[in-house]
Amino acid sequence: xxxxxxxxxxxxxxxxxxxRATLRGAGYTVDSAATAQEALTAAxxxxxxxxxxxxxxxxxxxxxxxxxxxxxxxxxxxxLSAVGEEREKIAALDAGADDYVTKPFSVEELLARLRxxxxxxxSAQEPVIEVGDLRIDVADRVVxxxxxxxxxxxxxxxxxxxxxxxxxxxxxxxxxxxEVWGPAYQVEAHYLHVYVSHLRRKIEPDPxxxxxxxxxxxxxxxxxxxx
Amino acid sequence: xxxxxxxxxxxAVAVAVITAAIALLKPHVPVLSLGVLYVFAVxxxxxxxxxxxxxxxxxxxxxxxxxxxxxPVHRFSLRNSENWFALAVYLATAxxxxxxxxxxxxxxxxxxxxxxxxxxxxxxxxxxxxxxRLDDELPAIAGRAAQVLGVASAEISLGPAHRPPKDQAPxxxxxxxxxxxxxYTPADPNxxxxxRFLPALAALLAVAVDRDRLERDALEAEALxxxxxxxxxxxxxVSHDLRTPLTGIxxxxxxxxxxxxxxxxxxxxxxxxxxxxxSERLSRLVGDLLDLSRLEAGxxxxxxxxxxLDDLVREAVDTLGAREHVEIVxxxxxxxxxxxQIRRVLANLVENALKFSPPDTPVLVRIGATRKExxxxxxxxxxxxxxxxxxxxxxxxxxxxxxxxxxxxxxxxIARGFAAANGGRVWAESxxxxxxxxxxxxxxxxxxxxxxx
Numbered sequence: 001x002x003x004x005x006x007x008x009x010x011x012x013x014x015x016x017x018x019x020r021a022t023l024r025g026a027g028y029t030v031d032s033a034a035t036a037q038e039a040l041t042a043a044x045x046x047x048x049x050x051x052x053x054x055x056x057x058x059x060x061x062x063x064x065x066x067x068x069x070x071x072x073x074x075x076x077x078x079x080l081s082a083v084g085e086e087r088e089k090i091a092a093l094d095a096g097a098d099d100y101v102t103k104p105f106s107v108e109e110l111l112a113r114l115r116x117x118x119x120x121x122x123s124a125q126e127p128v129i130e131v132g133d134l135r136i137d138v139a140d141r142v143v144x145x146x147x148x149x150x151x152x153x154x155x156x157x158x159x160x161x162x163x164x165x166x167x168x169x170x171x172x173x174x175x176x177x178x179e180v181w182g183p184a185y186q187v188e189a190h191y192l193h194v195y196v197s198h199l200r201r202k203i204e205p206d207p208x209x210x211x212x213x214x215x216x217x218x219x220x221x222x223x224x225x226x227x
Numbered sequence: 228x229x230x231x232x233x234x235x236x237x238x239a240v241a242v243a244v245i246t247a248a249i250a251l252l253k254p255h256v257p258v259l260s261l262g263v264l265y266v267f268a269v270x271x272x273x274x275x276x277x278x279x280x281x282x283x284x285x286x287x288x289x290x291x292x293x294x295x296x297x298x299p300v301h302r303f304s305l306r307n308s309e310n311w312f313a314l315a316v317y318l319a320t321a322x323x324x325x326x327x328x329x330x331x332x333x334x335x336x337x338x339x340x341x342x343x344x345x346x347x348x349x350x351x352x353x354x355x356x357x358x359x360r361l362d363d364e365l366p367a368i369a370g371r372a373a374q375v376l377g378v379a380s381a382e383i384s385l386g387p388a389h390r391p392p393k394d395q396a397p398x399x400x401x402x403x404x405x406x407x408x409x410x411y412t413p414a415d416p417n418x419x420x421x422x423r424f425l426p427a428l429a430a431l432l433a434v435a436v437d438r439d440r441l442e443r444d445a446l447e448a449e450a451l452x453x454x455x456x457x458x459x460x461x462x463x464x465v466s467h468d469l470r471t472p473l474t475g476i477x478x479x480x481x482x483x484x485x486x487x488x489x490x491x492x493x494x495x496x497x498x499x500x501x502x503x504x505x506s507e508r509l510s511r512l513v514g515d516l517l518d519l520s521r522l523e524a525g526x527x528x529x530x531x532x533x534x535x536l537d538d539l540v541r542e543a544v545d546t547l548g549a550r551e552h553v554e555i556v557x558x559x560x561x562x563x564x565x566x567x568q569i570r571r572v573l574a575n576l577v578e579n580a581l582k583f584s585p586p587d588t589p590v591l592v593r594i595g596a597t598r599k600e601x602x603x604x605x606x607x608x609x610x611x612x613x614x615x616x617x618x619x620x621x622x623x624x625x626x627x628x629x630x631x632x633x634x635x636x637x638x639x640x641i642a643r644g645f646a647a648a649n650g651g652r653v654w655a656e657s658x659x660x661x662x663x664x665x666x667x668x669x670x671x672x673x674x675x676x677x678x679x680x
Binding site: 012014015017018019020021022024025026027082083084103104105106107108110111 | 466
C-alpha cells in the first residue's frame with residue numbers, strides 16, 4: 001500500500017510481534033527495537049517515516065529517545081503510554097512526540113493516528129484549510145463558519161491557525177503557548193484555556209460539546225481532521 | 228518508745244553527772260554559785276529530746292540541788308528563794324533551747340523532705356526524657372512518690388478520671404487543657420508536701436503521657452503511609468502485569484479482525500501466537516493471584532505423602548523445560564509433603580535463579596540433609612542481592628531493583644507460602660557480586676523400616 005517505513009520500539013516481545021504483523025498488514029515496512037539504544041541505532045541505519053515508541057524501556061525512557069531523535073529527525077512519533085504514566089506522556093509530547101495512544105489500544109485507533117501524523121508531516125503550508133464547515137484562510141487571516149465570517153482577535157486567530165496547520169495532531173499546552181505567545185509565556189497555561197474557551201464560543205456550533213477543537217485531558221488540544 | 232526510754236535514761240545520767248561534778252567542785256567554789264551547772268544537764272536534753280524531757284530535767288535538777296547541797300542538806304525545804312531562782316533559770320533554759328533546737332530540727336526535716344522530692348522529680352525527668360515507656364514505669368513511680376510523701380500508698384492512672392479509691396484524693400494530670408490521668412494519694416497527713424510535690428509530679432507525668440501519645444501517633448501515621456505505599460505499588464504492579472498481555476492480545480485480535488489489513492499467512496500465525504502466549508501469561512498471573520490469596524487465607528491444605536526430595540527437584544526443573552541449564556547434586560532425603568505444592572516452590576526458586584543468571588551459566592541445585600531438615604539450595608551466578616532485599620524479595624509484587632524482566636513479583640511470595648504450608652521455610656542468602664542462593668528447608672522424615680527391609 002504505502003511502503004513507508006515505521007520503527008516500532010517496545011520491550012515486550014509479544015506486543016512488538018503483534019505490532020509488527022499489524023503494521024505489515026497495513027502496508028508499512030516495519031523495523032523493530034526493544035531498547036532505547038537499539039531504537040536510535042535502527043533509526044540512524046534506516047531513517048523511518050514514523051516511530052511508535054513505548055514510554056518505558058529497559059535502558060531509559062521514551063522521552064529521552066524522543067529528544068535524541070528530534071535532534072536529527074523529523075519523523076513523527078506516536079507514544080505508547082499506560083494509565084499511571086501521564087507525567088511521562090506529557091514529557092514525551094513536550095520533547096517532540098506527536099501523539100499518543102493508551103494501552104491497551106485498538107488497532108484501528110493506532111492506525112488512524114499513524115496516518116494522521118504521517119499526513120501532517122508530509123503536508124506543506126496550505127493557504128486555505130477546511131475542516132467541515134470551518135474554513136481558515138491563512139494568508140488573509142479570515143475565518144468563516146458555514147460561510148459566515150467570524151471575527152477573531154489576533155491571538156485567537158494564531159491559536160486556531162497553529163491547531164489547523166497541525167490538525168489531527170495533539171498539541172501540548174506548552175507547544176501551543178510557545179507557538180502562539182512565544183517562549184516567555186510557556187508557563188502561563190491559564191491564558192491558553194481562556195483563549196480556547198473564547199475560540200470555541202466563536203467557531204463551535206455548541207461550545208459545551210465541541211466538534212472541532214477537542215480537549216485531551218491533562219495533555220493539550222487537538223483540532224480534528226474532519227467532522 | 229525506745230527513744231523515750233533512752234531520753235529518760237540520758238536525763239537521769241545527766242542530772243547524776245552534774246550532781247557528782249558539784250560534789251567535786253564544792254571544796255573550791257561557793258556551793259550556791261555551782262547551781263548554775265545544772266544548765267549543762269538541761270541543755271543537751273532540750274536539744275536532743277525537746278521540751279517534754281527538758282522540763283522534768285529542770286525540776287529534777289532543782290530538787291537534786293536542794294536535796295544534796297542547799298542547807299538544810301538532805302531535806303527538802305522549798306522555802307529557799309535560791310531554789311526557786313535556780314528552777315526559773317533551768318526552766319527558761321529548757322524552754323528557749325528546746326524551742327531553738329526543735330525549730331532547727333523542723334527546718335532540717337523540711338529541707339530533707341524537699342530534697343527527697345526534688346531528687347525524685349529530677350530522676351523521673353531524666354528517665355522519662357531518656358524515652359522510657361511510661362506505662363511500664365507507673366507502678367514504680369507511684370511507689371516512690373508514696374515513699375517521698377510519707378504515705379502508705381499512691382496510685383497513678385492514665386486515661387479518663389475514674390472514681391477515686393476509698394479515702395484517696397485525686398490530683399489531675401493536665402496538659403493543654405486536657406486531663407490525661409490522675410494521681411491518687413490518701414487525703415493527707417502531710418498536706419504541705421502534697422501541695423508542693425503533686426503539681427510538679429503531675430506536670431512531669433502529663434508531659435510524658437503527651438510525648439508517648441505523640442510518639443504513638445507518629446508510628447501509626449508511618450504505618451498508614453507505608454501500607455498506602457504498598458497498596459499503590461500493588462495496584463501499579465497488577466495493572467501493569469494485566470495490561471501488558473492484554474495489549475498484546477487486543478492488538479493481535481484487532482489486526483486479525485480488521486477488514487482493511489492485508490495479512491500474510493506468516494503474520495497471521497504470528498498474531499495467533501501472540502494471543503496464545505499472552506493468554507497463557509494472563510492465566511498464569513490469575514493463577515498466581517489465586518494461589519496467593521488462598522495462601523493468605525490459609526486455605527492451601529497440603530496432601531502429605533512420602534517423596535524423595537531429589538525426584539521433586541528433577542520434576543520441578545522439567546516443568547520449566549530447563550534441564551540443560553540446571554545442575555542437580557547431593558542427597559535424596561525423604562520428605563512428607565504435598566508434591567504439587569513443593570514442585571511449585573522448587574520451580575519458582577529455579578525460575579527466579581534462571582532469570583537472574585547470566586547467559587550460559589548453569590543454576591546449581593544442591594540437596595543436603597541435617598538430622599532435622601532436608602535443605603535444597605538453589606544457587607545462581609547472577610548479581611546477588613543486597614542485604615536490604617533479602618527479606619523484601621518475598622513480599623508479593625516486590626521486584627528486585629535489578630529486575631528488568633517480566634513477571635509479577637509473585638513467584639517467591641508463593642514459594643514461601645507453600646513451603647510454610649508444608650512445615651518448611653524459604654529464605655535468601657547472598658553476597659553481593661557473588662550470586663544469590665535461595666534455600667528451601669523441609670522437616671526430614673525417618674526412613675520407615677518396611678522401606679529398608
